[in-house]
Amino acid sequence: MTEETTTTPQAVAKPKKPAGTLRRGILDENPIFRQVLGICSTLAVTNLLFNTLLMCAGLIWATALTNLTVSLLRNYMPRRVRMIAEVLIAACFVMMVDTAIRALFPDAHKIIGPYVGLIITNCIIMGRAEAFAMQNPPLPSLVDGIANGVGYSLVLIAIACFRETLGFGTVLGYPLPLRDMWWHQWVIMIMPPGAFFTLAGAVWIARHYTGDGAQKPGEAKP
């Protein structure tokens, strides 16, 4: 279905270099395939590629800068309030995205407005802030945020390409060549179930090639 879903990661080395962090976030520990996390806010807009691109840009921005800020503040935050502090930091960056999209793309904002706000509660932001930024210095945290954002975005963009092409016969709003002659609308693709099925397919392919989840003890095996 997609190119990047089929990429096989090589030996999972864990270097402490930014390049390693970048690769790990995009390929080896891609948040969607490994944990199926954070699909809440974005999956709903994947029936149009343009909206997905907007959302993904917002998400990368928010994840990266939240990670950076949390990492800078990590020694000053009392542990009891750290969750709420992380949420508030994320909320501030998402507000910037929201204001920008409101001003630059008012039409798109009418459709994806609520989903932009929902980036705050996207599990990837919290997950990376908790799992990485709380223990690491600012620069690697920034890179980790970007990597996870990009890894996540690639999958969603692939899903959006698939859904928009099959559901509307367009790519980024431009119709496919000679659309009326051969293309037939696949309505389910633009409706919610289409997103579930497409994502399931993507996860299936990715797990098949990476060998993850191949054996779970105690389960019936064919």
Added chain:
Amino acid sequence: MTHDPGFLTTMLLILVSAAVTDNILLTRFLGMCSFIAISREVKTSVGLGVAVCFTTTCTAGLNSLLYHYALLPLSRMVPPGYDHAILSLQLLLFIVVIAGFVQIVEMIVERYSPKLYFALGIYLPLITVNCAILGVCLFMVNKGYGVLQSVAFGFGSGLGWLMAIVLMAGIQDKVQHSRVPAALRGPGITLIVSGIMALAFMGFTGIIRI
């Protein structure tokens, strides 16, 4: 609302459509994370679902009050062109209210009903970052609901979420004993089952119209 088809009717319509035809989980994909991670046991998912439903109802009401009586008047006071910035503040406002509400509920429950606290304990903090709660608050603004309508919407959405996660837990029970392709086990099969559930819920679409 200009031509009112009766107060109760409107409320009921909002409630039912939020719960069934416009199910927040199956049509908007909100709260998927806990849905995929937790929907293994019927009992725990009922606990989580009830907690979510309670929170959505109360925070929808609270946030709607704040939005209509604080944020909107404020956005009319600033010079034109700056109201975008004020309206974007809703995100911060809503998330603070939700987090504060969850914290207070946690403390009250802990103090007065330790039994319930242990039953819900682990889920309560998780709720702050459950997208469904914030989602309900943002969608009620998006749909232009008033305060009471928002409460109905919040309750309906919470109910829909509860329904979806409990149904899913029941199905997961069966799926565990069937032969699923290796790479599809876990999240993969959950997603496919959710897709089929979403198809089933779409069948209700014709019944209600707002």
